[in-house]
Amino acid sequence: MHQPSPDPFLRLEGVSKRYAGGALRAVDDVSIDIRRGEFLSLLGPSGSGKTTTLMMIAGFELPSDGRIVLSGRDIVGIPAHRRNFGMVFQNYALFPHMTVFDNVAYPLRLRKLAPDAIAETVGRYLEMVGLTSYADRRPNALSGGQQQRVALARALVFDPAVVLMDEPLGALDKNLREQLQFEIKALQRKLGITLIYVTHDQSEAMTMSDRIAVFNAGHIEQIAAPIEIYRRPATRFVGEFVGESNMFEATVSDPQAGVVSTAIGPVRAAAPLDCARDAPVLAMIRPELIRPADAPPADNGTTLTVASIVHFGDRVAVEGSTADGHTVRLRLSDREAAALAPGADLAVSWRPDDVHLLVP
Amino acid sequence: MAQTMPDGATSDEPTDHSPPRPLLSPGVTRPLRPWLLLAPAIVFVTGLFLVPLAGILRLSVVGPDGFTLEAYGAFFTDPFYLRILGRTLAVALTVTVFCILLGYPIAYVAARYGGRLGTALILIVTMSFWTSFLARTYAWMVILGSQGLLSTVLRGLGWEEPPQLLFTGIAANIGMIHILLPFMVLSLFAVMQRIDPSLLKASAGLGATPFQTFRTVFLPLSAPGIINGSALVFIVCLGFYVTPELLGGPQDQMIARLIGSQIEQLLDWREAATMAAVLLAVTLALFAVYDHFFGLDRLWRS
Ligand SMILES: Nc1ncnc2c1ncn2[C@@H]1O[C@H](COP(=O)(O)OP(=O)(O)OP(=O)(O)O)[C@@H](O)[C@H]1O
Ligand SMILES: [Mg+2]
Numbered sequence: 001m002h003q004p005s006p007d008p009f010l011r012l013e014g015v016s017k018r019y020a021g022g023a024l025r026a027v028d029d030v031s032i033d034i035r036r037g038e039f040l041s042l043l044g045p046s047g048s049g050k051t052t053t054l055m056m057i058a059g060f061e062l063p064s065d066g067r068i069v070l071s072g073r074d075i076v077g078i079p080a081h082r083r084n085f086g087m088v089f090q091n092y093a094l095f096p097h098m099t100v101f102d103n104v105a106y107p108l109r110l111r112k113l114a115p116d117a118i119a120e121t122v123g124r125y126l127e128m129v130g131l132t133s134y135a136d137r138r139p140n141a142l143s144g145g146q147q148q149r150v151a152l153a154r155a156l157v158f159d160p161a162v163v164l165m166d167e168p169l170g171a172l173d174k175n176l177r178e179q180l181q182f183e184i185k186a187l188q189r190k191l192g193i194t195l196i197y198v199t200h201d202q203s204e205a206m207t208m209s210d211r212i213a214v215f216n217a218g219h220i221e222q223i224a225a226p227i228e229i230y231r232r233p234a235t236r237f238v239g240e241f242v243g244e245s246n247m248f249e250a251t252v253s254d255p256q257a258g259v260v261s262t263a264i265g266p267v268r269a270a271a272p273l274d275c276a277r278d279a280p281v282l283a284m285i286r287p288e289l290i291r292p293a294d295a296p297p298a299d300n301g302t303t304l305t306v307a308s309i310v311h312f313g314d315r316v317a318v319e320g321s322t323a324d325g326h327t328v329r330l331r332l333s334d335r336e337a338a339a340l341a342p343g344a345d346l347a348v349s350w351r352p353d354d355v356h357l358l359v360p
Numbered sequence: 361m362a363q364t365m366p367d368g369a370t371s372d373e374p375t376d377h378s379p380p381r382p383l384l385s386p387g388v389t390r391p392l393r394p395w396l397l398l399a400p401a402i403v404f405v406t407g408l409f410l411v412p413l414a415g416i417l418r419l420s421v422v423g424p425d426g427f428t429l430e431a432y433g434a435f436f437t438d439p440f441y442l443r444i445l446g447r448t449l450a451v452a453l454t455v456t457v458f459c460i461l462l463g464y465p466i467a468y469v470a471a472r473y474g475g476r477l478g479t480a481l482i483l484i485v486t487m488s489f490w491t492s493f494l495a496r497t498y499a500w501m502v503i504l505g506s507q508g509l510l511s512t513v514l515r516g517l518g519w520e521e522p523p524q525l526l527f528t529g530i531a532a533n534i535g536m537i538h539i540l541l542p543f544m545v546l547s548l549f550a551v552m553q554r555i556d557p558s559l560l561k562a563s564a565g566l567g568a569t570p571f572q573t574f575r576t577v578f579l580p581l582s583a584p585g586i587i588n589g590s591a592l593v594f595i596v597c598l599g600f601y602v603t604p605e606l607l608g609g610p611q612d613q614m615i616a617r618l619i620g621s622q623i624e625q626l627l628d629w630r631e632a633a634t635m636a637a638v639l640l641a642v643t644l645a646l647f648a649v650y651d652h653f654f655g656l657d658r659l660w661r662s
């Protein structure tokens with residue numbers, strides 16, 4: 001198993017892409033350092049510029065601005081076919097007139113490998129994706145999951161410097177998607193692949209990535225490890241896009257004590273604040289960190305009137321509102337929610353550790 | 361229709377189509393329905409095509425004393441007739457090859473670079489359908505005549521004795537290529553347009569130069585268009601009559617013209633019918649060859 005090494009391997013420096021004569025900034029001043037062997041996800045809503053960024057890395061789109069540097073060399077001027085990057089598309093893009101074997105052999109034949117070396121390598125990769133017995137089939141005689149495995153083998157077989165995937169599992173059903181997430185992650189680890197993975201599915205990004213770059217309207221809001229993104233989102237957008245959150249606008253009332261005042265009362269964070277009194281901040285508390293309490297404490301708690309209860313099987317989503325009508329979302333276990341009914345009063349509290357304050 | 365079947369991808373099971381709504385009253389049994397739908401076409405084809413065809417075949421084998429293959433014997437032993445049949449096939453082949461060479465780049469640009477340019481190209485190509493092909497043939501006479509546009513331009517450029525093109529095989533071929541080119545372009549365009557652009561990206565990403573991508577991905581995937589277009593052009597060309605007659609010389613007669621003169625000048629209906637039957641047989645044989653070799657493309661076309 002390879003460990004990501006700390007030196008930047010692929011580097012985007014202030015990369016932008018403008019369309020419509022500059023009016024539309026599809027990608028706006030994006031900088032990322034990608035380490036060798038790293039699994040980086042580009043996560044963001046539709047139209048946020050993920051595909052455009054990936055296409056510029058692949059060499060299918062020319063950046064309007066900025067540099068893309070691979071091992072110290074600017075590759076912006078190098079055409080896609082000389083970049084040696086593997087690419088997996090959402091619609092698989094398998095060559096319909098070639099067998100599975102020929103599809104996977106394609107990049108090796110272009111590199112003029114000897115036929116027996118090709119047969120050996122293709123065989124090895126087909127085995128890795130579990131398709132050995134399908135070598136002679138045409139792509140249209142395969143299921144979606146099998147087709148994507150072929151595409152995967154084809155993108156990896158020539159030992160590319162970087163592998164790029166654009167929503168590779170977007171067309172598959174949930175079970176198959178989870179299975180392939182696991183397989184891709186396992187292959188990436190085993191082969192030490194540097195992988196850039198575009199998705200708009202946050203759970204996919206959370207479970208697979210070493211780091212996630214969260215895109216919004218063409219720029220990057222935050223790049224960090226998944227748990228960091230979840231626990232300490234850098235912006236309101238990230239906090240609301242990744243996972244569920246309670247986000248309250250607040251003003252700092254006591255920086256030393258870490259207390260801010262919000263519409264649902266004073267909220268106290270664990271550490272002193274590095275900002276002035278009355279500075280505007282946002283207080284975020286994840287729904288699962290708000291717990292039922294015997295009585296609401298002076299700060300970090302309130303009393304809610306239960307508005308709705310939705311059972312998800314493994315957890316229960318409860319929405320309550322404060323006396324002056326502010327909504328608070330909670331995640332409870334089935335047992336915790338058993339006694340609740342809409343209209344009931346519910347005292348809740350949270351720990352200072354679980355309060356995340358961010359600049360709006 | 362897309363080669364990669366993105367829609368078939370989400371599930372391994374075939375989708376369950378509910379039975380079609382009955383088109384007719386429930387009393388009509390199922391297997392009858394397609395025949396009822398086809399009935400008008402069957403009547404049309406039988407009345408206007410199969411019956412006259414049978415008539416022609418009958419004509420070719422019935423002599424004054426009943427059944428005879430005399431006319432076929434005459435055809436296949438007469439070097440003049442055979443030469444014209446051979447020439448007809450050679451001309452059709454030449455025209456087909458030139459239609460491919462000229463039509464492929466047009467269709468390629470239209471399909472690959474889409475947008476305004478593509479639409480404009482296809483519009484220009486189909487626009488020639490709006491003018492009758494007789495008019496187009498006469499236009500070529502004006503252009504290629506000894507005092508025509510081309511000669512005038514060539515003389516203006518200092519060529520004192522530009523070659524006479526009108527009433528030669530070259531003029532006849534130019535006219536036929538011009539008339540048949542749109543069929544080729546549209547056949548090619550229809551197939552090329554359905555080639556998924558991400559296949560070309562995938563190929564480049566895997567290391568293929570633009571030319572390698574063209575040769576190993578685009579060209580094979582557009583082959584059905586070449587084959588369909590060629591079959592169309594070749595077979596239509598076999599029956600050309602007016603264009604070679606008006607643009608070519610006497611030595612450029614094709615078989616359709618020969619059939620015409622058999623009737624008009626010799627009133628030999630039997631020999632004319634025989635030639636028509638031979639032409640039909642050649643056409644059918646070509647279709648059979650086509651089907652044998654290229655029916656295969658259905659393997660990857662849905
Ligand atoms: N060729 C183009 N011409 C003009 N605008 C474009 C072009 N390609 C992309 N855009 C625009 O750039 C923006 C970013 O598009 P992009 O495809 O990168 O988004 P995305 O994050 O991949 O979205 P999705 O999740 O829907 O795939 C969009 O507003 C899109 O309309
Ligand atoms: Mg996209």
